[in-house]
Amino acid sequence: MLAAVKWEKSAQTIIFKLHSRGGLVSLAVLLAVALSGCGDKPAPQAAAAAPPxxxxxxxxxxVTDWDEFTGRFEAVEEVQVRARVGGFVTNVEFKDGDMVRAGDLLYIIDPRPFEAVATQADGQLADARAKAELAKRDLDRGLTLVETSAVSEQVVDQRRQALQAAHAAETVAEGALKAAQLNIEFSHVLAPISGRVSRHLVSVGNLVQGSDSGSTLLTSIVSLDPIYVYFDMDEATYVRNNRLYFAGKRPSSRETPNPVQVTLVGETKPSHDGKVDFLDNRLDLSTGTLRGRAVIPNKDLSILPGQFGRVRLIGSSPxxxxxxxxxxxxxxxxxxxxxxxxxxxxxxxxxxxxxxxxxxxxxxxxxxxxxxxxxxxxxxxxxxxxxxxxxxxxxxxxxxxx
The missing domain is CATH 2.40.420.20 (conserved putative lor/sdh protein from methanococcus maripaludis s2 fold)
Known part of the structure; x- marks a missing residue:
């Protein structure tokens, strides 16, 4: 009873002090403060679930391992088309960047000067043949007369020498005619290979030089199907592949056309397949790499010489x-x-x-x-x-x- 009276007085004293400081606290908060030392424990939390x-x-x-290298495409055949005779260009017979076939006409160089030379050479050949025929008849007569001692042996020898000289002159005339005819043929510039032609570098009316005085470059042609891709293999990869070859775990690209896969720029997976057809006979001293080459079919002509690609070369047996x-x-x-x-x-x-x-x-x-x-x-x-x-x-x- 006495303890209850003391607790009540203590509570009144606390309320009085709080009011004196301007604080207004509810009776529930005061009871919570008074009972905070009773030692009640909070309820335990549930264990966390295992994450899914x-x-x-x-x-x-x-699977099969692949080694990957950076490669550059190059044409299997590439030709610089140059003038073989000099003269003025009269015709350009192709469209820039078009596909051409071997034997297609590309340029015409004025052939009239060469035709005139050919006509002259033809006349000289006819004259040489006539002289050779006359020399032959003279020799035949001399051989008949020498039997009756109508002419001396010296005359026969002279006529025989004259015939030989006539035949030599005939041969020279034939050569001159063939050269003139070749110049007429060379005045029509033909495509030596099939492929895609570049732009024309000489327009109609320009004078070009022939092979005798530094031939003029007219255009160029590159073949596209198939196409080469060259790549450089580092020395460590070469040594590893060599060891696999001697262990019987990988065929050598020198003896076997090992498959390659090519990924073009902008692609995420290989789009072209090919086969290795060449490995160089030594490593490059400046880079420590071995040059290799593969042949890639290019039926749609989508790959051009000079393009880059990622080359994957077989690196193991399956x-x-x-x-x-x-x-x-x-x-x-x-x-x-x-x-x-x-x-x-x-x-x-x-x-x-x-x-x-x-x-x-x-x-x-x-x-x-x-x-x-x-x-x-x-x-x-x-x-x-x-x-x-x-x-x-x-x-x-x-x-x-x-």
Whole structure:
């Protein structure tokens, strides 16, 4: 009873002091303050649920490693069309940038001067033949007369020498005529190969020089189908491939037309296939690389000489491999890891050795087993040693093959 009276007086004193300071506090707040030392404990919070993640087992399939290089396309055949005779251009017979066939007429150089020379040479040949015929008749008569001693042997020898000289003059005249006829032929400039012609560099009315005095460049032609792609292989790749060859794990490109795949600028995957047809006989001393070449079919003529492309060259024989989406691989300082869900649904970080990408999936060389459950979605929610709620992927990872 006495304790209750003392508590009531204490409460009144507190209320009086609060009012004296201008504070207005409800009786409920005062009771809470008075009872704050009673030692009541708050209710415990519910345990957090295991975060959901998507898991998948590695895809198993036969893959082939590829080495990738930067390549440049070049024409299999390329010709600079030059004038072989001098004269004035009278006709340009092609459209700039058009496709031409071997033998198509490109330019006409005024042929009249060469035709005149040919006519003159033809007359000289006729004269030489007539003289040769006369010399032959004189010799035949001399051979008949020498039998009756009507002429001396010396006369016969002179007539025989005259016939030989006439035949020589005939041969010279024939050569002059052929040269004149060739000049007439060269006045019509023909395409030496089939391909795409460049622009015309000489217009009608201009004087061009022939091969005797520094021939004039008229245009150029490049072939397009097939087309070469040249690439440079670094020394380390060459040594590795050489070791694989001697171990019987990879055919040599010198002996076998190994396949290549080419990705053009702006493409995300290879669009053209070809085969290696040449490896140089030495490494370039300035770059330490080995020059290689592949032949690429170009039926649609879409690839032009001078273009760049990424060249993939076969780097191994086919082998069985485990693959994962590249997004399932994380980096832990200097090593690559994947998160594996164990049988008790706890997360384990597994160090792996990576291989190349194959059709959108990353080859895992070491660190995984075929039945491992790997987190492929929700890596950010996983903690090593903590439980997760795994859910199997609904479909095979992108890029997988059946």
């Amino acid at each position: 993640v998507t898991v998948a087992v590695p895809t198993k399939r036969t 082998y069985e491999a485990l693959l994962l989406p590249d997004s399932a691989v994380a980096t832990d300082q200097s090593r690559k890891i994947v998160f594996v869900v164990k049988d008790d649904d706890t997360v384990e970080a597994r160090a792996v050795t990576l291989g190349p990408l194959d059709d959108g999936l990353r080859v895992i060389r070491e660190g995984l087993k075929p039945d491992d459950r790997v987190i492929v979605d929700g890596i950010q929610r996983a903690r090593v040693g903590a439980k997760v709620s795994p859910h199997a992927a609904q479909a095979a990872p992108a890029g997988s093959k059946t």
